[in-house]
Amino acid sequence: MPIQYYIYLCLALFSIGIVGVLTRRNAIIVFMCIELMLNAVNLLLVAFSKVHNTAALAGDKTSMIGIEAQLFVFFIMVVAAAEVSVGLAIIVMMYRNVHSVDINFLNRLKN
Amino acid sequence: MSITQFLFYFLTVLALFSAVMVVVSKNPVHSVLWLIAVFFAISGHYILLNAQFLAIVNLIVYAGAIMVLFLFVIMLMNLNASAEPQKNNWLKLAGVIAGGCFLMVLVSLVKQANELNNIAVTMGTGEIGLIKNLGKALFNDFVVPFEISSVLFLSAMVGAVVIGKKA
Structure with missing residues (x-):
């Protein structure tokens, strides 16, 4: 598989996430689209880690080059889990205050 | 077409179609x-x-824990499709065009990058993804970030409880 195919896949997933953030007004869907973008980036990191590992394996059979990217993905997942818990708490609090999850209600900070 | 190629295309189509359905689903x-x-x-x-x-x-973590959390919140709020406010169609069109332009610019950028031409992802080799090797790297080179992430989890938990508490 050429690396370009993975790049195109991740770009498409990321763009779908962007379109979702721009077109939906439900705060939960917007949040889910952000998760989608995070996953697209994770997939690209793993693909490039695989490329570098394959290149290193040609010289050294037990090479561990590329393992940092996978741990990076692991830490991104950790941070995403923490982010989701706080973000959903914020959405629940917003729903309790204005009885809606419409993000257009949040523009009252403007004035 | 080999089996890995077939799986690659199948999973790609599945991922893209499902991602589009995430955005366009009313419910x-x-x-x-x-x-x-x-x-x-x-x-x-x-x-x-x-x-x-x-x-x-x-x-x-994602399909198990985070998505169940989302599902709980959605069911707690009792949202249904008719209650959701919609953006007007011009704004939707503008969003789709903006995302499409982003995709087009980056795809043309990747197309012109000749450095990427001879790089192939070979599947089915390498052992860096195994839990043994990842664990060794995680607990030797990345101990400090690992411990800091536990503090991050604790603070996120406290933050979620404090925010979600009835004021």
Whole structure:
């Protein structure tokens, strides 16, 4: 598989996430689209880690080059889990205050 | 066409279709279920790339924990499709055009990058995705970030409880 195919896949997933953030007004869907973008980036990191590992394996059979990217993905997942818990708490609090999850209600900070 | 190529195309189509369905579904519960399908497809890609540990973690953490959290919140709020306010069609069109322009610019950028031409992802080799090797690296070179992430989790938990508490 050429690396370009993975790049195109991740770009498409990321763009779908962007379109979702721009077109939906439900705060939960917007949040889910952000998760989608995070996953697209994770997939690209793993693909490039695989490329570098394959290149290193040609010289050294037990090479561990590329393992940092996978741990990076692991830490991104950790941070995403923490982010989701706080973000959903914020959405629940917003729903309790204005009885809606419409993000257009949040523009009252403007004035 | 070899079996890995077939799996690659199958998982790609599944991921893209499910991602589109996440955005266009009217019912938030359906969006969550389609997003779980996206995560399964991405986990399949991880397995094809020999990142077995990440595939399992992706399933457990994302498809298991985070999506159940989303589902709980949606059911708690009792949202249904008719209650959701819609943006007007011009704004939607503008959003789609903006995202499409982003995609077009980056795809043309990748197309012109000759450095990427001879790089291929070979599947089915390498052992860096195994839990043994990842664990060694995690607890030797990355101990400090690992411990800091536990503090991050604690603070996120406290923050979620404080925010979610009835004021």
